[in-house]
Structures are given as structure tokens and as C-alpha cells.
Amino acid sequence: MEHPYIPRDLKLPDYVPVSLPQSTILAVYGLASLLVVSLVWLFSGGSRRLNKLDRLLMCWWAFTGLTHIILEGYFAFSPEFYKDKTGFFLAEVWKEYSKGDSRYAGRDTAIVTVEGITSVLEGPASLLAVYAIAKGKAYSYILQFAISLGQLYGTLVYFVAAILDGDNFAMSPFYYYAYYIFANSFWIWIPLLICIRCWKKISLAVQSQSQSQKKSKVR
Amino acid sequence: MEHPYIPRDLKLPDYVPVSLPQSTILAVYGLASLLVVSLVWLFSGGSRRLNKLDRLLMCWWAFTGLTHIILEGYFAFSPEFYKDKTGFFLAEVWKEYSKGDSRYAGRDTAIVTVEGITSVLEGPASLLAVYAIAKGKAYSYILQFAISLGQLYGTLVYFVAAILDGDNFAMSPFYYYAYYIFANSFWIWIPLLICIRCWKKISLAVQSQSQSQKKSKVR
Numbered sequence: 001m002e003h004p005y006i007p008r009d010l011k012l013p014d015y016v017p018v019s020l021p022q023s024t025i026l027a028v029y030g031l032a033s034l035l036v037v038s039l040v041w042l043f044s045g046g047s048r049r050l051n052k053l054d055r056l057l058m059c060w061w062a063f064t065g066l067t068h069i070i071l072e073g074y075f076a077f078s079p080e081f082y083k084d085k086t087g088f089f090l091a092e093v094w095k096e097y098s099k100g101d102s103r104y105a106g107r108d109t110a111i112v113t114v115e116g117i118t119s120v121l122e123g124p125a126s127l128l129a130v131y132a133i134a135k136g137k138a139y140s141y142i143l144q145f146a147i148s149l150g151q152l153y154g155t156l157v158y159f160v161a162a163i164l165d166g167d168n169f170a171m172s173p174f175y176y177y178a179y180y181i182f183a184n185s186f187w188i189w190i191p192l193l194i195c196i197r198c199w200k201k202i203s204l205a206v207q208s209q210s211q212s213q214k215k216s217k218v219r
Numbered sequence: 220m221e222h223p224y225i226p227r228d229l230k231l232p233d234y235v236p237v238s239l240p241q242s243t244i245l246a247v248y249g250l251a252s253l254l255v256v257s258l259v260w261l262f263s264g265g266s267r268r269l270n271k272l273d274r275l276l277m278c279w280w281a282f283t284g285l286t287h288i289i290l291e292g293y294f295a296f297s298p299e300f301y302k303d304k305t306g307f308f309l310a311e312v313w314k315e316y317s318k319g320d321s322r323y324a325g326r327d328t329a330i331v332t333v334e335g336i337t338s339v340l341e342g343p344a345s346l347l348a349v350y351a352i353a354k355g356k357a358y359s360y361i362l363q364f365a366i367s368l369g370q371l372y373g374t375l376v377y378f379v380a381a382i383l384d385g386d387n388f389a390m391s392p393f394y395y396y397a398y399y400i401f402a403n404s405f406w407i408w409i410p411l412l413i414c415i416r417c418w419k420k421i422s423l424a425v426q427s428q429s430q431s432q433k434k435s436k437v438r
Contacts, residue, residue, distance in 0.1 A: 110329045113379045117372070138426035142364065142418050149365055153336070153372045160332045199361050205424040207357035212431065 003082070005102035006171050012082055012105055018095040019087045025096050028089060029071075036062050040130065049136060057144070058130045060190060064151075065126025073119035079107055100179025102169045103162070110161035114154045122150050141205075145198035148191035155187050222301070224321035225390050231301055231324055237314040238306045244315050247308060248290075255281050259349065268355060276363070277349050279409060283370075284345030292338035298326055319398025321388045322381070329380035333373045341369050360424075364417035367410035374406045 003015040018025075037059040044055040074090040075081065082098070082105045084091035098105035125147045132140040162169065162180075170176035222234040237244075256278040263274040293309040294300065301317070301324045303310035317324035344366045351359040381388065381399075389395035 108328075109380050109383050110332060110376075112383055113329060113376050116379060117375055136429075138422040138429070139418065141425060142361075142421045145361065145364070146368055149368055150372060153369060156336055157329075157332050157376060160335060161328050164328050164331055199358065202361045202421050202425065203357040205428040206360060206421065208428050208431075209424040210355075210357070212427075 003105065004171060005098055005105055005169075007102070007168060010102055010106050014083045015105075016083055016085050018092055020089070020092045020096075022096060025089075025092055029093065033063050033067075036066060044134065047134065050134070054133050057194070058133050060194075061126045061129040061133070061144075061147075064187075064190075065123050065130070068119050068123030068126060072115045073123060075104065076112060076116040076119045081105075097179055097183075099171045100169075100175035100183075101162070102171075103165075108161070108165075110157060114157050118151070118154050122147050122154075125150075141198040141201050144194055145202070148194040148198070151187050151191040152195065155184060155191075158184065222324065223390060224317055224324055225388060226321070229321055229325050233302045234324075235302055235304050237311055239308070239311045239315075241315060244308075244311055248312065252282050252286075255285060263353065266353065269353070273352050276413070277352050280345045280348040280352070280363075280366075283406075283409075284342050284349065287338050287342030287345060291334045292342060294323065295331060295335040295338045300324075316398055316402075318390045319388075319394035319402075320381070321390075322384075327380070327384075329376060333376050337370070337373050341366050341373075344369075360417040360420050363413055364421070367413040367417070370406050370410040371414065374403060374410075377403065 001015055001017060003010065003012045004017075005012070040059045040062045041055055044050050044058050050058075071090065071093060075094050078091070078094075081091040081094050084095075094104050101111075103111045125143065129140070129144050129147060131137075132143050137143075170180055220234055220236060222229065222231045223236075224231070259278045259281045260274055263269050263277050269277075290309065290312060294313050297310070297313075300310040300313050303314075313323050320330075322330045344362065348359070348363050348366060350356075351362050356362075389399055
């Protein structure tokens with residue numbers, strides 16, 4: 001069957017069309033994410049030490065970590081997802097997403113590289129961040145900074161590689177803006193805010209430590 | 220003229236062969252780097268506050284920063300360097316290096332993306348790190364951590380993309396191990412050591428700050 005993706009000359013032998021409606025795919029991902037976020041919010045509410053921002057960050061790290069591991073992990077290690085005949089949900093997700101960026105169905109090297117790194121390294125690290133915030137670990141800020149910077153680097157590679165290759169991978173402006181631009185934008189502005197916050201927290205901690213060291217030398 | 224690179228079916232119309240001998244190219248890069256490192260070592264020796272490790276790190280950041288900006292910056296923005304007839308040194312460098320990795324001459328998307336990010340963002344940030352260490356800025360550790368993590372991410376993309384594309388870009392095992400493996404290995408183990416050191420320093424500073432906050436609450 002002929003595939004619907006752009007560019008039209010992309011070769012996808014034995015392509016099987018997406019079988020679930022767009023609304024179903026979005027609803028399953030949305031509701032599953034909402035469930036995860038609600039559970040983390042509920043359980044973290046039991047701790048007195050955690051303020052609302054900590055709990056919000058735990059929700060983000062649980063959501064993004066599971067997205068990296070399950071959704072992006074499936075993609076990275078399933079080179080033939082576009083041939084799936086069973087209507088398997090994760091294959092459906094990437095068949096649908098490829099409408100906004102056919103480099104996924106086409107198995108572009110830059111995409112598979114970034115998604116592999118994201119799913120294998122940043123996914124588990126994100127779940128570690130949930131734990132680190134919950135337990136108030138000293139490495140919590142530097143860990144969150146490291147993952148967020150990795151996410152920013154990955155998203156930058158994602159967009160720069162698309163521009164270098166002609167930026168013509170979406171079926172229509174709707175898919176271009178809804179999938180390629182809007183969906184990915186969350187992995188720009190959220191990591192950016194987290195990086196800025198961690199940078200400030202860490203710089204302050206280093207500064208106060210070096211000042212207290214100077215004081216103890218004077219004594 | 221026919222190019223010498225692997226794979227043999229790589230298209231490089233109007234290719235002009237490398238004109239400087241390998242020894243000259245390596246000597247110029249080596250001596251220029253030695254000059255930079257010596258100058259930074261000498262000038263940083265005037266400050267009492269800087270220990271030998273600080274000064275060594277300043278040398279590294281000056282060397283890697285200038286390599287990113289000049290060498291990699293030239294590559295990222297010179298798509299036709301392999302056509303250069305003038306024997307221009309930076310074009311010669313990349314004609315020579317392409318013997319170990321023809322993705323440079325072939326303008327592979329993942330390579331150009333990573334080199335672009337490295338030269339534009341990590342290059343200037345590395346020079347900022349020289350300044351930050353010299354002045355003992357509080358953001359010194361987190362800045363060094365950020366650049367090193369970026370370098371590690373870039374090198375990881377570099378190697379993973381090569382493997383996905385068949386890992387067959389070197390003219391011979393000599394060029395494979397000397398250029399592709401050995402030369403790049405510096406941008407794995409040095410950033411890795413810096414990341415580990417900064418992670419520890421930062422975690423300690425955060426820990427001591429949170430402890431002193433607890434103490435002041437008890438008072």
C-alpha cells in the first residue's frame with residue numbers, strides 16, 4: 001500500500017496504514033500521561049518536605065521519563081514499525097507522528113541516534129530524578145540540569161538536521177505545526193526553565209560554600 | 220580528479236586533493252595548540268588563587284574552545300572545502316581528516332549538525348570557561364559541566380550515527396584508529412573526567428548549603 005508521507009519518493013515497502021483514529025491515539029497518550037501525573041502528585045503530597053514546585057517537577061520527570069522509555073524506546077528499537085499489521089498502539093503512534101515528520105518512518109540516522117540516546121540514557125535518568133527530588137538528594141539539581149541539557153541538545157539536533165535536509169517532511173501545515181513544532185516545543189521551554197533554575201541554585205550553593213570557607217579561614 | 224575516500228561511490232565533484240603532507244598539517248595544529256597552552260599556562264601562573272589543576276583546566280578550555288571555533292567552525296560553514304585549490308590550511312585539515320571519516324567531505328547531516336552546535340555554542344562557552352576559572356566565578360563548575368556534557372553528547376551522536384550508517388568511512392585501519400578513534404577519544408575521557416569532578420563539587424556545595432540552612436533553622 002502507498003504511504004501518505006512527504007517527501008513522496010520516500011521508499012517504505014510493505015507499509016501498513018495507521019488504523020486507529022488520531023483522536024484515539026492522542027486520547028490514550030493523554031489519559032495515560034494524566035494518570036501518571038495524578039499518581040505522582042497524589043503520592044508526593046504525603047511528604048512535608050516537598051513543596052508544590054518539587055511535586056510539579058516530579059510529575060514532569062515521571063511523564064517525560066516514561067515517554068522517553070516507552071514511546072521513544074519502542075521507536076528506536078523497532079525499525080519496521082511502519083509494517084505493523086496488528087494495530088499495536090506504539091506503532092500507531094509513530095505512524096501517526098510521521099505525518100508531521102516522515103524522518104521517523106524513513107529511519108533517518110540523526111533521528112534514530114537522538115531517539116536512541118534519549119530513550120536509553122535520558123529516560124532512566126528522568127525516573128532517577130523523580131526519586132532524587134523525593135528524597136532531597138544533594139545531586140538532584142545537577143542531575144536535573146544534565147537531563148534537561150541533554151533534552152535541549154537532542155531537540156536542537158532534531159531541528160537543525162531537519163533544516164539542513166530541506167525541512168520538507170510534513171504532510172501539511174497542520175501536521176507541521178501541531179506535531180513537529182507544537183509537540184516538540186515542550187522539550188524546549190520546560191528543559192530551558194529547569195536548566196536556568198538549576199544553574200542559579202547551583203551557582204548560589206557554590207558561592208555560599210566558598211564564602212563560608214573564606215570565613216572559616218579568617219577565624 | 221578522483222577522490223581517495225571510502226565509500227568509493229561517494230560523489231565529490233570538482234574534488235581537489237590535499238596538497239600539504241600529513242606531517243605538516245599535524246605539526247601546524249600541534250604547534251599552534253602548544254603555543255596557546257603555553258601562553259595560558261604562563262599568564263595564569265601570575266595568580267596566587269589558581270592551583271595547578273585550575274591552570275591545567277584553563278589550558279584545556281582554551282585549546283578545545285579555539286579548536287571548536289576555528290577548525291570546526293570553518294568546517295561547519297564551508298560546504299565546499301574539498302574543492303579548495305589554494306592549499307588553505309583549514310581546508311587541508313578536513314581533506315586530511317576525511318581519510319579517517321569521509322562523512323566530513325560527504326557533508327553528512329548528523330556531522331554538520333553536531334559540528335555546527337559545537338562550533339557556535341560550545342566554542343565560545345569554552346573560552347568563557349577560561350575566564351570563569353581565572354576569576355573564580357560561582358558558575359564555573361556548572362558551566363564546565365554543561366560544555367563537557369555537550370561535548371560528550373556530540374561525540375556520542377558522532378559514533379552512534381556512524382555505526383547506524385555502517386561504520387565504513389575510513390580509507391584504512393590506520394586512518395580509522397588514528398583519526399576516527401584516537402583523535403576523538405580526547406573528547407570522551409577529558410569531558411568525562413570534568414563532568415565527574417564538577418558533579419561531585421556541585422553535590423558537595425548543595426549538601427553543605429542545605430546543612431547550614433538546617434543549622435540556622437535550629438538556632
